[in-house]
Amino acid sequence: MRVLITGGAGFIGSHLSDACLERGDEVFIIDDLSTGSFENIRHLKDHAGFHYTIDSVHNQPVAAELVDQCDVIFHLAAAVGVKLIVESPVHTIETNVRGTECILSLANKKKKKVLIASTSEVYGLSTQVPFREDGNLVMGATTKGRWSYACSKAIDEFLALAYWREKKLPTVVVRLFNTVGPRQTGQYGMVIPTFVKQALANRPITVYGDGNQSRCFCHVGDVVGALMKLMDDERAVGQVFNVGSNQEISIIDLAKKVKELTNSESEIVLVPYDEAYEEGFEDMPRRVPDISKSNKQIGFAPKIDLEGILRTVIEFHSGQNSQDKRSSAAER
């Protein structure tokens, strides 16, 4: 199989590249390195089955050639990370909507199957926990930048499903819940790499709000396996699937767990949302997926629990720390 992964140098995209290569696929990626990083794919650059293009999916001629070369497309390129989204809403909306429009219209010319990575953020302020794929999406006010991400991804979903209904382009929509693992940086606000780096450096662990908000974290390896199975499943076409863990933890308990597992001396501090993001910021109090649909369809069940996830992230960042120390010693 010849696979195109947009956003292939990102955190999830690079793990998906690894897994597709491992099963013998030929992998093409396109990434503009806006939130992705070449470091994520450096280990693949000399692999005979791996081809990378550093460019934007908005560059039509380049994207068109890649789409033509491949059998299927995982569309992961998007603006991600709450911090980035709140700071750059124009970039977020344009990247997410235009990128998806571009990929779907190109794929449609030769009817290449597209899997669109969407997000649990689309459930917005819904209180119907656990979230089911057929539940209502509850958007916040348009004056709050955060919801531009949810809306832009919801438009992506509508478009993908419309291409299937109207034009018979095979598409699958996957709503990813909080996904974590090695290579994820805390740069765009993601909580686990942020806490782990703070704990390893014995700096204060910054819990936003009162810390009672909860999330469910899934290991990237489990998520990547589900993406591949959903792509391969003919019966998944034209449908939406939740993919994530349903093991829930409050952010304050997460901070305590990270501190304990790293033997850190960090203090845990509460930071008001207004200070952390922007005035009037609205968080989702709980975000728990109902994963029974993916479980029934592809047997999806996360294998790595929260402690296992934290250990892989701690190991990754401990390695990075010693690498950083080695390179600064060498520079001296």
Ligand code: UDP
């Ligand atoms: N969070 C936190 N401290 C941080 C970063 C994030 O307390 O340094 C909180 C954030 O407010 C949210 C949760 O952790 O309630 C998860 O944040 P993340 O950005 O990882 O993902 P989200 O689920 O919000 O998309």
